Amino acid sequence: MSQAPQTLDIHHGDNLPIIQGMEDGSFDLIYIDPPFNTGKVQKRTQLKTVRDAEGDRTGFQGERYRSIKLGSKAYVDAFDDYLGFLEPRLIESHRLLKPTGSFFFHIDYREVHYCKVLLDSIFGRSNFLNEIIWAYDYGARATKRWSPKHDTILWYAKDAESYTYRFDDIDRIPYMAPDLVGPEKAARGKTPTDVWWNTIVSPNGKEKTGYPTQKPLAIINRIVRVHSNPGDRLLDFFAGSGTLGESALRLGRSAVLVDSNVEAMEVMARRLSFAAPRWFGFTPSDTASPSSACESLFAQ
Numbered sequence: 448m449s450q451a452p453q454t455l456d457i458h459h460g461d462n463l464p465i466i467q468g469m470e471d472g473s474f475d476l477i478y479i480d481p482p483f484n485t486g487k488v489q490k491r492t493q494l495k496t497v498r499d500a501e502g503d504r505t506g507f508q509g510e511r512y513r514s515i516k517l518g519s520k521a522y523v524d525a526f527d528d529y530l531g532f533l534e535p536r537l538i539e540s541h542r543l544l545k546p547t548g549s550f551f552f553h554i555d556y557r558e559v560h561y562c563k564v565l566l567d568s569i570f571g572r573s574n575f576l577n578e579i580i581w582a583y584d585y586g587a588r589a590t591k592r593w594s595p596k597h598d599t600i601l602w603y604a605k606d607a608e609s610y611t612y613r614f615d616d617i618d619r620i621p622y623m624a625p626d627l628v629g630p631e632k633a634a635r636g637k638t639p640t641d642v643w644w645n646t647i648v649s650p651n652g653k654e655k656t657g658y659p660t661q662k663p664l665a666i667i668n669r670i671v672r673v674h675s676n677p678g679d680r681l682l683d684f685f686a687g688s689g690t691l692g693e694s695a696l697r698l699g700r701s702a703v704l705v706d707s708n709v710e711a712m713e714v715m716a717r718r719l720s721f722a723a724p725r726w727f728g729f730t731p732s733d734t735a736s737p738s739s740a741c742e743s744l745f746a747q
């Protein structure tokens with residue numbers, strides 16, 4: 448069967464109404480990296496999800512559910528109600544995935560536990576497959592506690608009995624003690640565990656787009672290669688600098704990206720012009736051309 452031609456669609460605007468307009472089961476892989484900014488006193492709504500035939504949404508195994516607010520607590524973050532902001536977007540993610548699709552949720556270590564409970568209620572606890580720790584070792588060290596140097600990426604399958612996992616496409620990493628495993632194994636390397644060591648995007652390296660929360664292509668490439676097939680359709684509705692889009696298009700997949708920030712649109716226009724994106728709600732300036740940094744990466 449011949450593959451559909453690759454496409455890249457980029458939407459500007461609040462992601463919720465945009466993804467609400469997308470078709471059920473139309474994506475093979477969804478990766479999101481929602482914003483998390485510390486520094487402002489905010490309020491957190493505690494949610495509990497209960498099974499209820501009259502509930503307002505369908506969840507795991509077709510059961511009806513409704514969320515009950517348990518109360519609110521003051522806390523420090525950029526959103527008035529972070530879980531309340533995320534919940535409808537996570538419900539849409541579940542709806543938009545194909546039956547063999549996977550959802551990757553990239554989050555700060557301070558928020559991950561609350562989000563995991565919410566995600567379990569939407570995807571079903573049994574469809575949770577991995578908590579991936581992206582560990583980096585960059586920047587200043589704390590002197591009064593262990594330096595926090597990791598992000599968490601939660602992986603849920605729509606159905607843990609049937610999902611894409613391309614084991615042979617996993618990149619291999621060196622053994623810690625190659626002398627103990629023999630030359631053949633040492634040369635081949637081993638598959639990574641659920642702890643992924645990778646440096647952050649270097650502030651003066653080639654990969655840098657200038658977008659402050661840009662994630663490393665190596666991390667996203669591993670997710671795209673292993674959790675989707677060539678020709679598949681991928682979605683990132685907190686797209687930022689468009690890392691998921693670059694990875695998808697370079698690896699033979701199609702992508703749909705959404706972001707509400709004009710700066711993100713401008714960065715993506717420069718970074719992704721090689722893929723001739725279709726724009727929705729934004730018109731890139733004629734001067735947007737592939738940055739030399741991105742071009743040199745694509746040549747690798």
Ligand SMILES: C[S@@+](CC[C@H](N)C(=O)[O-])C[C@H]1O[C@@H](n2cnc3c(N)ncnc32)[C@H](O)[C@@H]1O
Nearest residue numbers: 461462480660661662685687688690706707708
């Ligand atoms: C952490 S950044 C994503 C960075 C991205 N993974 C990358 O590698 O560049 C989060 C993004 O979400 C966008 N965002 C926040 N709220 C949004 C909303 N309601 N709709 C669409 N985008 C939103 C922000 O503009 C920001 O670009």
